Amino acid sequence: MNNSMISAMVSMNGIQRKLDVIADNIANLDTVGYKQKDTTFEDTLTSVMQQPKDFKQQGRFSPLGYTTGFGVRTGDVFRDLSQGPLEQTNQPMDLAIEGEGMFAVEAGGRRAYTREGAFHFVPDPGAPGSMVLVNNQGYFVLNEKNQHIRVSDKAKVAIDPQGKVLVDRGGAITTAGTLKVLKPLREDELQQMDGNLFVVPARLTENQVFEVPAAGGLPKDTSIRSGYLEQSNVDYMGQITDMMQMQRAYQLAARAIASSDTMMSLANNMRG
Amino acid sequence: MIRGLYTAAAGMLTQESRHDTAVQNLANINTPGYKQVNSVARSFPEMLLSMVGGASDVPATRIGKLNTGVFAEEALSLYQQGVIRESSKPTDFALVSDMEMTDPATGQPIRFDGSGKYVNADGEVFYKPEAFFTVQDQNGELRYTKDGSFKVALDGSLLTQEGYQVLDSNNRPIVLTGPADRFKVDEQGYVLNPATGARGARLGVAVVGQPYQMVREGNGVFRIDDPQEAGVRPVGGTDRVEVRQHYIESSNVNASEVMVDMNTALRAYEANQKVIQFYDKSLEKAVNEVGRV
Numbered sequence: 013m014n015n016s017m018i019s020a021m022v023s024m025n026g027i028q029r030k031l032d033v034i035a036d037n038i039a040n041l042d043t044v045g046y047k048q049k050d051t052t053f054e055d056t057l058t059s060v061m062q063q064p065k066d067f068k069q070q071g072r073f074s075p076l077g078y079t080t081g082f083g084v085r086t087g088d089v090f091r092d093l094s095q096g097p098l099e100q101t102n103q104p105m106d107l108a109i110e111g112e113g114m115f116a117v118e119a120g121g122r123r124a125y126t127r128e129g130a131f132h133f134v135p136d137p138g139a140p141g142s143m144v145l146v147n148n149q150g151y152f153v154l155n156e157k158n159q160h161i162r163v164s165d166k167a168k169v170a171i172d173p174q175g176k177v178l179v180d181r182g183g184a185i186t187t188a189g190t191l192k193v194l195k196p197l198r199e200d201e202l203q204q205m206d207g208n209l210f211v212v213p214a215r216l217t218e219n220q221v222f223e224v225p226a227a228g229g230l231p232k233d234t235s236i237r238s239g240y241l242e243q244s245n246v247d248y249m250g251q252i253t254d255m256m257q258m259q260r261a262y263q264l265a266a267r268a269i270a271s272s273d274t275m276m277s278l279a280n281n282m283r284g
Numbered sequence: 285m286i287r288g289l290y291t292a293a294a295g296m297l298t299q300e301s302r303h304d305t306a307v308q309n310l311a312n313i314n315t316p317g318y319k320q321v322n323s324v325a326r327s328f329p330e331m332l333l334s335m336v337g338g339a340s341d342v343p344a345t346r347i348g349k350l351n352t353g354v355f356a357e358e359a360l361s362l363y364q365q366g367v368i369r370e371s372s373k374p375t376d377f378a379l380v381s382d383m384e385m386t387d388p389a390t391g392q393p394i395r396f397d398g399s400g401k402y403v404n405a406d407g408e409v410f411y412k413p414e415a416f417f418t419v420q421d422q423n424g425e426l427r428y429t430k431d432g433s434f435k436v437a438l439d440g441s442l443l444t445q446e447g448y449q450v451l452d453s454n455n456r457p458i459v460l461t462g463p464a465d466r467f468k469v470d471e472q473g474y475v476l477n478p479a480t481g482a483r484g485a486r487l488g489v490a491v492v493g494q495p496y497q498m499v500r501e502g503n504g505v506f507r508i509d510d511p512q513e514a515g516v517r518p519v520g521g522t523d524r525v526e527v528r529q530h531y532i533e534s535s536n537v538n539a540s541e542v543m544v545d546m547n548t549a550l551r552a553y554e555a556n557q558k559v560i561q562f563y564d565k566s567l568e569k570a571v572n573e574v575g576r577v
Contacts, residue, residue, distance in 0.1 A: 015300075016307040023311035030314075052433045052532075053315040054445050055308075058502035067357065069326065073496040074358045075509060078301070081308040081502055084315055087445035088435060092372045112465070197463045198438050220438060223463060261313050264539070268307040271550050275303065278557045279296075283564065 015080060016275070020268035022056060022083030027262045029086045034255045037246045045128030045208055046244035047093050048251070051086045058082075090200055096127075096245035098237060104170055105131045105145070108242040111234030113193040114210070114222075117151040118160070123218070124151070124209040125194065125202070127242060133169065136162055145169075145177075149207050155189035156228050163188050173235040194222035195231035287352050289563045294353030295556035298325050299549045301356035306546035309537045317431030317504055318535035319361040320542070322399075326357040363400050363414045363495045366430075366536035368528065374464050375442065377432030378531040379489065381415040382524045400495065413515070414495045415525040418455070418488035419448040419505065426455070428490060431504035433532055436464050446503040452485040453518055473519070473527040487527055489519040 033049050040046040060077040067076055098108045107129030109115070114125035131153055133143040145153040145161040152160040161177055163169055168180040175191040196202060201221045202210040212221050225231060305323040312318040333347040368378045385394045387404050394402045400412035416428035427448060434442050434450055440460040442450040449457045458475070460467050466478040473487035492498060493515025498506040508514045519525050 015304040019304065019307050019311055026311075027314075052445060053312070054431070054504050055312050055315055055318055056502055058500045060499065069357075072358060073324075073360055075497060075499060077499065078356055079321075079359045079500045080301070080304050081312070081321075081500070083308065083311040087433070090373070090435065094372055112463075195463065198436060198440075199464075200435060201438055216438070257314065261310075264310045264313065264543070267543075268310055268546065271546055272303065272307070275300065275550060275553055278554055282557055282560055 014272075014276075015082070016272040017269055019056075019081065019083035020265045020272065022085065023265045024262060024269075026053060026083065026085040027258050027265065031255065031258050031262070033089060034251050034258065037251050038248070038255075040244055041246050041248060043128075043208060043244050044130055044241050045096070045126060046246065047091045047096075047127065048244070048246045049089050049091050051089045053084045054087050056082045056085055088200065091202075092245065093196065093199055094245055096242045098240040099243050100239060101241050102239050103132075104238050105133065106239060106241045107131060107171055107191070108237045108240040109193060109234060110237055111231065112195045113231050113234045114196065115147075116154040116158070116192040116194060117147050117209070118154055119149070119151040119205070119207075119209055119211075122211060123154070123158075124205060124211050125196075125222075126209050128208045129236075130241060133163075133165075135165060141165060151209075154192045156192050157189065158192065159189070161188060161191075171236055171238045173237070175230050175236045190229055191236065193230050193234065193236070194218070194225070195234065197221060197223045287350075289560060291353045292556045292559040292563065294328070294355060296553055296560075298354045298356050299553035299556060303546060303549040303553065305359055306542050306549055309542040310539070310546065312535055313537045313539055313542075315431070315504070315535050316433045316532045317366070317429060318537065319363055319366075319430065320535075320537045321359045321361055321500070323356050324358045324360055325354050327351040328353040328355070359500070360399070360496060361498070361500060362398075362536065363412070364398065364536050365533070367534045368531050369534050371433075371530055371532045373433070374467050374530060375434040375436060376530060376532045377417070377434065377469070377487070378528045378533040379415050379417065379430060379432065380526040380528060380533075381413075381491075383413040383415070383491070384524060385410060385412070411494045411496060413491050413493045413523075415519060415523070416490050416492060416506070418451045418490050419444055420451055420455075420457070421448050421505070425507070426451075427501065427505040427507060428492065428498065429505045430533060436460055444504060446505070448503075448505065451488040453488050454485075455488065456485070458485060458487065469527060469529045471526050471528065489525060489527065491517050491519050491523055491525070493517070 033051050037048045058079045058081045060079050063076045117124050130148045131145050134146055136142045136144040142162050143165040155161050163179050170178045177188040179186050179188050198221050203213050205211050302323045305321050309320050328351045330349045330351045333350055335345040387394050396402050396412040402410045419427050421427050437443050442458040452458050468476040473489055474483040475485050497514035498508055501507045
């Protein structure tokens with residue numbers, strides 16, 4: 013009965029973790045560029061109670077030993093990187109990635125990656141007369157050479173579908189590099205930071221986690237849409253049904269605890 | 285009298301095991317590839333009771349057979365196919381298997397019962413073979429699993445959630461070269477080349493002739509101690525086994541059945557406890573009232 017109680021308790025912990033993941037997804041239902049998370053369950057290590065040879069009786073199906081499990085736990089949290097719906101904003105520096113890839117930004121000296129393309133130009137205090145492209149947290153957006161995207165503050169700037177930064181200074185159109193967009197190769201290795209950003213863990217390099225583009229430019233089958241933002245890809249209905257299922261599972265585990273408690277009380281009160 | 289006291293105590297222990305099993309099933313109601321466990325109880329060996337003593341001219345009379353207890357003998361997995369669910373991950377796999385066998389005596393196809401078993405007229409028992417993914421644990425040992433929710437390690441190797449290496453049909457690790465979304469596997473388990481569509485390595489799927497010989501190890505895997513007896517072989521061309529990418533096999537636990545099991549075990553435990561109390565009352569009488577002068 014203690015076994016039942018332990019296994020119900022372990023399971024409640026596991027289910028709680030899954031509920032946390034669901035809650036995070038639902039909270040980010042309207043976060044631009046958010047990718048929903050999920051986790052799966054796995055039964056915990058099973059103990060085998062040894063049985064002597066005499067237990068091998070006629071009519072027995074399985075090998076010797078009586079196996080008991082100890083509940084369920086969650087596995088790794090993984091992300092669903094599928095495309096979110098695009099919403100038109102008409103802001104030329106609102107960029108959405110169609111296909112796979114992530115923008116690279118410089119977040120406090122560290123390189124981070126994001127799907128959230130709500131960028132804008134701010135005057136560059138270091139170089140008067142120029143402006144620099146930042147995201148909504150003020151982190152610098154990087155180009156393919158890992159440099160900041162800096163243009164004259166009198167120019168008009170547009171981003172083409174290939175991610176090229178087109179600069180119009182009174183008729184003459186020049187390019188100021190290409191946005192750095194990398195396709196994740198082993199997305200499970202990416203670490204989540206606050207502010208919808210991901211970083212490559214210190215023990216790894218960018219090339220291990222992202223695919224190296226053959227000739228610079230965007231990954232294959234990927235394009236940039238200017239004037240659009242990618243909405244969260246959270247499947248609300250799916251999350252709600254998942255949540256209902258998890259709540260029921262949690263309830264069942266709680267019932268199992270109540271049931272084992274009754275059994276313990278029966279054992280305790282055997283002598284009236 | 286004392287005999288019955290121990291019988292009831294054995295009953296309590298058995299119901300406890302049954303309760304544990306029911307709770308374990310309840311806990312794994314959402315575990316992919318989980319197979320429901322049924323606890324099987326067996327009575328203690330029977331003994332023959334005879335009357336002794338009494339008048340010398342009355343021959344010894346046999347009273348009858350009696351067994352003095354019960355124990356939880358084995359925990360059997362029910363290998364019925366779970367519901368196949370669609371998933372968004374390219375590294376999710378479901379095994380759909382519905383193996384057929386013909387009865388050698390009659391030549392007719394066997395109709396297995398719900399637990400995957402068939403007994404023919406001669407009393408011969410047949411088991412429904414089941415298909416499993418082959419994986420390798422950290423110690424290099426072969427393990428079998430129905431849970432196809434795999435993940436990709438940094439070096440591209442395909443792993444189970446626990447981190448066990450998924451093997452191909454030659455027991456070599458499956459390693460992805462590109463990103464996971466370019467990993468394509470056809471229905472027979474062959475990994476397809478993303479550019480040409482040519483077949484490469486094949487996911488290791490083993491057919492186990494006697495699935496009851498498998499020992500549950502937890503972490504979603506089973507172990508086979510005697511591969512010969514269990515009848516393990518690689519999947520063949522005529523086997524009705526299908527590998528489905530982008531799908532996952534749900535747990536086959538039947539929630540209402542397990543809930544009933546749990547309540548039954550609890551109440552049977554209670555009944556056994558009551559029997560112990562009744563014995564205690566009888567003993568009390570014997571000690572305090574019968575002996576009183």
